[in-house]
Amino acid sequence: MLDWFVAEEYWLGRQVFQRALAALYLVAFLVARNQFRPLLGSDGLLPIPAFLRRVPFRRAPSLFHWRYSDGLFEAVCWVGAGLAALTLVGVTERLPLPATMLVWLAMWALYLSVVNVGQRWYSFGWESLLLEVGFLAVFLGDAATAPPLLVLLALRWVLFRLELGAGLIKLRGDRCWRDLTCLDYHHETQPMPGPFSWHFHRLPRPLHRVEVAANHVTQLVVPFGLFLPQPVSGVCAGIMVVTQLWLVVSGNFSWLNWLAVALGLSVLPDAFWEWATPLTAPAAGALPLWWVVLVVAVTLLVVALSVRPALNLVSPGQRMNASFDPLHLVNTYGAFGSVTKERYEIVLAGRAGPDGPWREYEFKGKPGDPRRRPPQLAPYHLRLDWLMWFAALSPSYASPWFDRLVQRLLAGDRAVLRLLRDDPFPDEPPTEIRALLYRYRFTTRAERRETGDWWHREPVGDFARPVRRR
Structure with missing residues (x-):
């Protein structure tokens, strides 16, 4: 029946x-x-x-x-x-x-x-x-x-x-x-x-x-x-x-x-x-x-x-x-109703003191160091990395969490740092952090053979003003 x-x-x-x-x-x-x-x-x-x-x-x-x-x-x-x-x-x-x-x-x-x-x-x-x-x-x-x-x-x-x-x-x-x-x-x-x-x-x-x-x-x-x-x-x-x-x-x-x-x-x-x-x-x-x-x-x-x-x-x-x-x-559902023609990335860097060298924070998934090959992640989901990609498209995606992220890095927040690939300041947090916007593109075959880089990047300007630790 x-x-x-x-x-x-x-x-x-x-x-x-x-x-x-x-x-x-x-x-x-x-x-x-x-x-x-x-x-x-x-x-x-x-x-x-x-x-x-x-x-x-x-x-x-x-x-x-x-x-x-x-x-x-x-x-x-x-x-x-x-x-x-x-x-x-x-x-x-x-x-x-x-x-x-x-x-x-x-x-x-x-x-x-x-x-x-x-x-x-x-x-x-x-x-x-x-x-x-x-x-x-x-x-x-x-x-x-x-x-x-x-x-x-x-x-x-x-x-x-x-x-x-x-x-x-x-x-x-x-x-x-x-x-x-x-x-x-x-x-x-x-x-x-x-x-x-x-x-x-x-x-x-x-x-x-x-x-x-x-x-x-x-x-x-x-x-x-x-x-x-x-x-x-x-x-x-x-x-x-x-x-x-x-x-x-x-x-x-x-x-x-x-x-x-x-x-x-x-x-x-x-x-x-x-x-x-x-x-x-x-x-x-x-x-x-x-x-x-x-x-x-x-x-x-x-x-x-x-x-x-x-x-x-x-x-x-x-x-x-x-x-x-x-x-x-x-x-x-739906995906990629529009496709970006150029890739922009936010690169965070800090320094310990006004004359110290700028050291970049590396994320686990998103592009940073041009020499690093993009990793395999899926089905794992790196939420901060994804939102950083969206923030590079439009600062509206960065509100209000991005400013808080910078403050936590200045404070050396261990929980936030665990979201990143490594901590360039293992001994003491930086005194200043900046956020620069870069244009990224994949290297050509000739560039890849010559340099070993996966990415070529060039600076576009500031994403946010530098912030100093009080």
Whole structure:
């Protein structure tokens, strides 16, 4: 009687998706734990207590409205990471169905509590994406229940909006997407280049045109195939997975690409997994009626909440990475509606005394020393490094945390310094700090052979006035 409800051919796809999502939850909670004190803690650059005093619960639901302390925030991160680790190794799926759902719900609620007080540090599209997908995962079932077709279709709906939203914002945005020239710049000017970005940037320009054209097909045409029967839907998902892995190799975009890969893998049928791996699908289990009713109710909720995101897709004023509800249940996505043609970087430097040499602060991810090759970071997310890239584009992104950052460096704040690659003043903090703006570009092949540098840079001017320690 419930044949319409189950998707028997997706046991293994569901399992792979759940393990991948658990891994990304684990990364997200560890990132939050490692960086929250200097960024959001009681003495952070954007303190959570000050945020809670001016923003009510209804606008930003979070358990921290009930009580906040740095210790509680750290406990939330460790509990979330622990639940994610247990889920990653398969413990959660072997629990009774209500307990499995409770674990997934707890991870979602804990991370929602973090995101909703994260302010500018958590204003990235992949935060909402993780929450939207994480909420749907609550209703995917455990190892003893057949995969629910409605939830699998809801996951495809997320992937559809993620890809199509990114494609449409490009067509409506920068002209270089329409004349196929954006990748002449993007690999060099993207927020956080990776170890192979220099090589991607130096590919022949005709190949860049092919890359852009293939991207348009993947984001504007292929998503519609997700809702067709197999093998078409699986082939379309496979194309998306390959494209996302190409993006993983060419740059660092936190867990955005990896979460898109996980969504794509959920579309592949068991026949693929049994061919490609030693895994085999189990026999069908019982379907509790209460669970069926709950899944149907959640599906109807998703349909209702999808109206505004769907209208946003067809709107000429399309918004990127916007949430239409404070729980981030159904969101709109998009990336790089405009592409910067030149790369600017803020370089912080300090000196100990009026006649001392200027020593630069090196960040873990963003370009600084021209000799340093861009590192591989994703799916890890360096929030300060990303905001420094945005601040170089517009000083409005630097308010009010940048001035506080400079003051903490002058004070030798150990928590803030741990966000950086190293401390050029290990013995005593500097007495003065300056912030200069530089124009960066990748070196040519000849320059690379001659100097060994990955970047060439030239000063543009002051980003902020020098500040002296009182």
